[in-house]
Amino acid sequence: TPETESFGWHGGSYGGYGLLRRNLADFAGIEPLPKDEIHERTWEDNNQEKPFFELFWFSDCEGTIGPETSAILLDDFSRFREELVDAGAVPEWWIDAWIKGLTLAADGGLVDFH
Numbered sequence: 305t306p307e308t309e310s311f312g313w314h315g316g317s318y319g320g321y322g323l324l325r326r327n328l329a330d331f332a333g334i335e336p337l338p339k340d341e342i343h344e345r346t347w348e349d350n351n352q353e354k355p356f357f358e359l360f361w362f363s364d365c366e367g368t369i370g371p372e373t374s375a376i377l378l379d380d381f382s383r384f385r386e387e388l389v390d391a392g393a394v395p396e397w398w399i400d401a402w403i404k405g406l407t408l409a410a411d412g413g414l415v416d417f418h
Contacts (some may be wrong), residue, residue: 355380374409
């Protein structure tokens with residue numbers, strides 16, 4: 305609708321975004337997702353309580369994150385913002401873009417990857 309607020313941001317190039325995700329995963333202590341289905345369940349069990357988990361248990365090449373997951377990720381980005389900046393894990397603009405987008409998505413919206 306015309307009243308719908310939206311915010312779009314570019315997460316980086318394919319390779320650049322992958323590097324930022326890897327840095328975020330390293331910060332959170334999340335190991336790379338295994339390539340075989342046999343070990344995926346163990347990986348999920350070992351990582352699901354870690355911050356930013358939802359970004360890694362999701363194909364980010366396309367798809368949508370709804371309000372509930374957006375609220376979880378918003379909390380993670382907000383809670384760890386200063387530590388991420390201080391560690392140089394990801395650029396400040398990238399964190400702030402996620403916070404802005406997730407704020408809208410957590411309020412009945414969504415994050416649409418494409």
